[in-house]
Amino acid sequence: xxxxxxxxxATAVTAGAAGASALATPxxxxxxxxxxxxxxxxxxxxxGSALEKFAxxxxxxxxxxxxxxxxxxxxxxxxxxxxxxxxxxxxxMGYGAPYYWEGxxxxxxxxxxMPYGLNVQEQNAWLYYGDGIAMADKLAYxxxxxxxxxxxxxxxxxxxxxxxxxxTVDDLSGLKFRMPGLGGEVLKTFGVNVILLSGSDTLPALTxxxxxxxxxxxxxxxxxxxxxxxxxxxxxxxxxxxxTVLDGFFDMAAWEALDDQSRAAVExxxxxxxxxxxxxxxxxxxxxxxxxxxxxxxxxxPYSDELxxxxxxxxxxxxxxxxxxxxxxxxxxxxxxxWRSTMVEWSGISEGKFMQARxxxxxxxx
Numbered sequence: 001x002x003x004x005x006x007x008x009x010a011t012a013v014t015a016g017a018a019g020a021s022a023l024a025t026p027x028x029x030x031x032x033x034x035x036x037x038x039x040x041x042x043x044x045x046x047x048g049s050a051l052e053k054f055a056x057x058x059x060x061x062x063x064x065x066x067x068x069x070x071x072x073x074x075x076x077x078x079x080x081x082x083x084x085x086x087x088x089x090x091x092x093m094g095y096g097a098p099y100y101w102e103g104x105x106x107x108x109x110x111x112x113x114m115p116y117g118l119n120v121q122e123q124n125a126w127l128y129y130g131d132g133i134a135m136a137d138k139l140a141y142x143x144x145x146x147x148x149x150x151x152x153x154x155x156x157x158x159x160x161x162x163x164x165x166x167x168t169v170d171d172l173s174g175l176k177f178r179m180p181g182l183g184g185e186v187l188k189t190f191g192v193n194v195i196l197l198s199g200s201d202t203l204p205a206l207t208x209x210x211x212x213x214x215x216x217x218x219x220x221x222x223x224x225x226x227x228x229x230x231x232x233x234x235x236x237x238x239x240x241x242x243x244t245v246l247d248g249f250f251d252m253a254a255w256e257a258l259d260d261q262s263r264a265a266v267e268x269x270x271x272x273x274x275x276x277x278x279x280x281x282x283x284x285x286x287x288x289x290x291x292x293x294x295x296x297x298x299x300x301x302p303y304s305d306e307l308x309x310x311x312x313x314x315x316x317x318x319x320x321x322x323x324x325x326x327x328x329x330x331x332x333x334x335x336x337x338x339w340r341s342t343m344v345e346w347s348g349i350s351e352g353k354f355m356q357a358r359x360x361x362x363x364x365x366x
Contacts, residue, residue: 001011006034007313011042011228011274012157017366018148019245024361027053027223028109030043030227032064032066033065033258033262034067034068035068035069035091035092035093036069036071036076036333037051037055037068037070037071037092037095038071038076038086038094038326038356039070039071039072039073039092039095039099040079040080040198041072041079042073042074042079043075045225046221046277046280046281047152047221047246048072049275050276050277050280051095051271053074053273054068054272054273055069055070055224055275057268061269065259065262066258066262068117070095071140072136073199076091076226077091079199079200080097080100080196081200082094082096082100083096083100083101083144083146083249084180085144087144087251089253092250092251093100093248093249094146094248095247095248095249096246096247097112097180097181097244097245097247098112098140098198098245099112101144102180102181105140105191106322106325106326106328106329107139107328107331107332107333108136109142109180109181109182109322110140110182110332110333111136111245111247112182112244113181114243114248114319114336115183115240115319116316117242117336117340118242118243118336118339118340118343119156119276119347119349120155120332120338121157121241121243122339124274125148126335126336127342128271130339132245133149136148136332138159139213139331139332139337140328140332143196144341145252146252146277147250147251148246148247148250149248149249149250149270149271150245150246150248150270150271150279151246151272152276152282153220154218154243154244154246154277154278155218155239155243155278155282156217156237156238156241156243156300157238157244158215158216158218158222158236158237158238159216159234159235159236159239160214160215160232160235160238161206161213161214161228161232161233161234161235161305162179162213162225162233162235163206163212163213163223163233165233165299166235167217167306168307169190169307172187172190172191172192173190173192174191174192174193175212175213176192176195176211176213177193177211177212177213178194178196178197178202178213179192179193179194179214180196181240181241182240183215184196185318185342186319187203189314189318190310193209194212196217197211199216202216202227203227203230204230206227206230207230213233215238215240217281217282217287218238218285219288219289220287222234228277228296232296232298232299233262233301234292234299234300234301235301235302235303236300236303237303239308239312240309246274246277248266248273250345258336265350321331324360
């Protein structure tokens, strides 16, 4: 969007207020602060609802002292322009996924998800108890002029949608595939043409043949996105995103201008949103998967052992090379790899063995 058109849109959306220029500074009247939040995600669906809930929670917890008005993908700016809007001061808050901003930071994609990396419990443990939030701020977000808070997690994702079946490494060569983040960097080494698109642009790109496939999130979100209308080969598991952080990011001047009580309220609301989104996805994904398979004839397929083995073997080399791109990326990568090494044994003993054993117990309702 051209800068001139962007500000014309902002003025239209905030008609009756002071115009687009008023968005550049948080509105403060009678002790109340008003923020504009721009989101990379659409209003419809779980992520749109989560952002609305977050804003309402902040308002409630601050007794109306901080009011956040969400604008979803395309309502004020395009989803992938959300970081630009916050950095320019046009909005005080943005919402998205860290790898959407990889063009601005060599390290930020490591915050989102690492292929063959941490599951959601391990990732949250790193963020809240392994100094992950502080490291993400120091090494990725603060250099961009923003403050970071985790604000959602998808859990393990699905592998993606393909127009044709993908069985061997050779089948990857020449594919045009939407996949942001570090997983996309790995696929590039197999000859995949990786394309970054916002959620709202992905279905049209599939329909037109601009791309041959896409990953998105998981069954519930994918059902709502309607990808099954165009392609029906649906693969698992999501090796590229075993768990994915969603990010709230805040203009540093606006963040520092808040009083301690308001900052604490935003932090608590963000943590609540993190849990709420993960729990919601966990609650609805299986029902959505059954709808896709049984009502829409989706072809549910596991990635072959050959593919998972080949991609897994290459991933450490790709990621370590990417981590060498800057001292910040190196430090963040080393932190995550070290944390992963402390998690693998315990997760294997607890979750891994339990998931295998659970299949032996066949319960039924009474």
